[in-house]
Amino acid sequence: MPDPARLRVENVVLTHLDAAYSLARWLVRAPHFAEDVVQEAVLRGLSYFASFRGEDGRAWLMRIVRNTAYTMLAARRQGGQAAEQGQGLDGDMVRNLPDTGEGPDAALSRLEDAARLEQALAALPIELRECIVLKELEELSYKEIAQVTGVPIGTVMSRLWRARRALLVQEGAAGEER
The missing domain is CATH 1.10.10.10 (Winged helix-like DNA-binding domain superfamily/Winged helix DNA-binding domain)
Structure with missing residues (x-):
């Protein structure tokens, strides 16, 4: 029998990881940094999951991702590291898209x-x-x-x-x- 708490975490957090990464990538504009942001956000979300009251799970996770991104950007700036700029679409990924017949x-x-x-x-x-x-x-x-x-x-x-x-x-x- 599946654990109800685990199913709840999966429904609230794990189903929205793609959206979380997308938001993080657009906020920090660096794919690898965005992965770090999502990882940290999920860890924060899991540590505070007991306080989740059943509201919209996607919005809840996205807010954590947003706050985490801003916190990590600020820490990066204070640490003397410039945020990676100009990181656009992954060039290799775009160039390797399958031929659509066009x-x-x-x-x-x-x-x-x-x-x-x-x-x-x-x-x-x-x-x-x-x-x-x-x-x-x-x-x-x-x-x-x-x-x-x-x-x-x-x-x-x-x-x-x-x-x-x-x-x-x-x-x-x-x-x-x-």
Whole structure:
């Protein structure tokens, strides 16, 4: 018979590890550092799991990941280490995607689009980037984003509007350069 506590941990924490890594990667912008953040966040989550009251497990874990990322970034800065910048999509991973049957022009266009999106997101201030990642990539609701970030829903909506507007402005500027 499965242990109920173990099943509860698996349902609350383990099912959301991909989302946790995605958020951490976008916040710290370095894949290996993001892995460390998620590992530390999961350890923190497990140590405080007894205080989990059954609210939204995904939002609960994402908030821990967010707080852990900011704590580890601050510790890194205070320790004299610069956060790894410019870490975009893993180049080898993107180049080794299986052929979808599209021609080389379409594949190149897709890679260029991904690179532009990566640059545009990286250029956003972190509070805007975290909101847009949580909404558009992790598909959290406004309420869940408010829980994760610890700000009112109105602030979430405002940040999303500002992030989307900034992305549109950047796309317009990129279009003029092409």
